[in-house]
Amino acid sequence: MTIPHGDLLYEGKAKRIYAGAEDKQVLVEFKNDATAFNAQKKAQLDDKGRLNCRISACLFEVLEREGIPTHYCGIAAETWMVVQRVEVIPVEVVLRNIATGSLCRETPIAQGTPLEPALLDLYFKDDSLGDPLLTDARLALLGVVSSEMRERIELLARNVNAVLIPFFREIGLQLVDFKLELGINAAGELLVADEISPDTCRLWDLSCLDAEERILDKDRFRKDLGGVIEAYGEVCKRVQGACPTPRNCS
Numbered sequence: 001m002t003i004p005h006g007d008l009l010y011e012g013k014a015k016r017i018y019a020g021a022e023d024k025q026v027l028v029e030f031k032n033d034a035t036a037f038n039a040q041k042k043a044q045l046d047d048k049g050r051l052n053c054r055i056s057a058c059l060f061e062v063l064e065r066e067g068i069p070t071h072y073c074g075i076a077a078e079t080w081m082v083v084q085r086v087e088v089i090p091v092e093v094v095l096r097n098i099a100t101g102s103l104c105r106e107t108p109i110a111q112g113t114p115l116e117p118a119l120l121d122l123y124f125k126d127d128s129l130g131d132p133l134l135t136d137a138r139l140a141l142l143g144v145v146s147s148e149m150r151e152r153i154e155l156l157a158r159n160v161n162a163v164l165i166p167f168f169r170e171i172g173l174q175l176v177d178f179k180l181e182l183g184i185n186a187a188g189e190l191l192v193a194d195e196i197s198p199d200t201c202r203l204w205d206l207s208c209l210d211a212e213e214r215i216l217d218k219d220r221f222r223k224d225l226g227g228v229i230e231a232y233g234e235v236c237k238r239v240q241g242a243c244p245t246p247r248n249c250s
Contacts, residue, residue: 028081036222049079051232052197058243059196066163070192074249082249086183092123093157096177171238176202198232
């Protein structure tokens with residue numbers, strides 16, 4: 001279903017952003033595209049857009065219920081979300097609770113090592129450069145964000161983690177790590193933006209001991225494990241069972 005919208009403002013790997021009816025809002029269309037390794041691996045997965053839209057909407061409402069500001073306004077259709085227009089900060093924020101993925105490839109840290117406190121990494125959001133890791137010195141050199149904004153970003157990310165860890169645990173999932181994108185709205189507020197879904201979170205089924213079967217996130221696509229949509233569907237079912245029905249903006 002396509003809903004009325006303005007001009008296409010931006011198209012990313014998983015979403016399209018359109019002008020909305022109000023200047024302070026935009027419409028986000030979640031696509032069925034699946035990508036990995038900086039879009040070197042691609043596929044179309046039926047129903048992925050709807051699942052990620054619904055999961056994200058529910059999780060944004062969970063965060064807002066706990067006082068965490070997000071760009072979310074509501075859903076407009078099965079694959080469409082209405083959000084505040086923000087200026088996206090060109091930094092990807094990754095918070096890691098359990099060591100896996102690139103952290104284990106790039107360091108001697110063993111797979112599955114609990115990280116307490118959670119490790120926060122910042123990456124420069126630029127596909128052409130491969131989204132390189134940013135040290136504090138590099139942040140200062142590039143002038144991407146101020147030291148004060150760097151502190152605000154970390155505080156917000158850790159607050160998100162503090163809400164999502166117990167939420168997911170209650171529905172039998174372990175939040176291994178996740179990526180956040182943040183933005184500044186017209187009022188100058190720092191908000192959680194983009195999406196929160198199995199595309200941006202590593203989620204393991206706590207009831208499953210098998211290292212591959214427990215994966216309910218994008219790693220199923222990255223590692224050619226199959227069952228990607230089934231895994232996303234399972235996450236959606238559990239999240240919806242614990243969250244209020246997303247508010248409707250149609």
